[in-house]
Amino acid sequence: MNLEKCLKDLSNGDERSFDIIYKETSKAVFHIILSIVKNRASAEDCMQDVFMTVYKNSYQYKEGTNPIAWILTIAKNAALNYYKKGKREVCYDIVDYTDTFVSKDSLENREEAHLIYAALKELSTEDYQILMLCEIAGYKRREVAKILNMPIGTVTWKRNNAIKILKNYLEKNG
């Protein structure tokens, strides 16, 4: 799938291109945001803003550069803004911000996604992103290395380390 072409067509208002871009990147966008805001509901809101921004700024995408990296940079920035805003509004007196945000999500979701929430708590933001980009978004390690601008060996090592941490977590917590 040529995301570059889709972004170009999107800048001309092509709806089909939007569908393709969404299908190809929504998982990655969601988990990049979730890794930062640590809350599903906020991630969902933020995700909408991200795709709106992608649509509105698709003409600014520079051909020849990595389209996924471009979209995920938008996602990261949007999530960071969301995080800062949320921190100002909600968490001025709470030390464990991460835990607070995780606990804001409905119990139902936490049970449905026990391991994902454990990953959010136990892994560093970078390790979580690597794990999700590799295993949930389905990108190759080579692609993730390009997106996150790090060597492929490091991506593989970090992904493996993340799995190891989750394994230990499951062993301890069932």
Place this chain on the structure above:
Amino acid sequence: MSKNIIKLLKKENKAIMPDVKDKIKARLNFKKSKPFSKRPLLFGGISFAALCLVLLIALPLLISPKGNQGSDTVVAFDINPKFVFNLNDDNSIKNVTPLNLEGIFVVNEIKPLIVNKSLEYAIDVSLKELDENGYLIDNSVKVLAACKDSAKEVSINNEILLNLKNFKPINTTKINIVDVYSIDKKAKADKFNVSLGFYTLAEDLANKTNQPINKTIKKNLKDIMNELYDVDILKFNEIENKIDYCLDDMKSVFIEKKEEYENILDNLENDVEYLLDLLEDEKDYTVQLSSFIEKYPDFKADKNLEKDLEKFLNYKEKIIEKQIEELEKRYKQEKNNIYKDLKDKNNDEIISGDIIYGDFDDFDYDEEDDD
């Protein structure tokens, strides 16, 4: 165990992954696509009649010289290469057309980068391309906007001039900008009630073809541009198609080769991961490790296998990245060779002859050289 964890993550992801596509689309207000349906013949008949009516009204406008005004605003690069931008109403680039053979080469490079982009960006990309290929060294640079709306033309020309002045070339110390306007010309343009840019082009054509200015001033922009640069449109299209065809061919060979390298890395990545999974699950990995070493004889396992695999993967990535870089360089070089070769030929020779493109057959993956 690792596989179970991944399986569980995927299952959980399905449960929490939001689907906000429709919400976003509603916010973006996309036009609802019309489902395909068979309409009764009557509607078809009415539609056809309506189409005929529209054509009947519009056709004279489309074929008359006045109706075919071409683009309202053009920006002509008269350097050698020569090419022209057609602008949209918002001054973004609508299209780029070459006006001579060298223009074809430049347009081939810049067109995919600048269509729908801003004029400022397009000028910058064009100047960089011209500078990279040494076109700015001895040539004088004449870039001229022409537009029906004089005020718009002045503002575009000012923007162009600013961009030209701000541009820092690498291959020459200074670019030689030609000032195309004069007070004298402004008075003449006012006399004919046309913009200064339009007058300049019409006057250029009159001087070049010995036609009276009264005649050239009545032409539309598109015709002026074509006549001014002796563009034999049909022949030009044929040359462009021929070059495009050959470049596409070469590009597909290049992409195939690049994918070959990327596959080497993907396979290695899978092999490493398999080993790491065995390690992680505390299974016996000795057989797998031996076959890995057999497959990759330059891998050296020391005390910490995990770290060694990481190092090895990074090392191989660097090698393959370098190979791809070399391949890209070679591709660019092959392309330049085609251009150079074509510059020495005349148009008919290009159309009738074969253009040789690089097949990269002699470009094989050889990691020994990169130690």
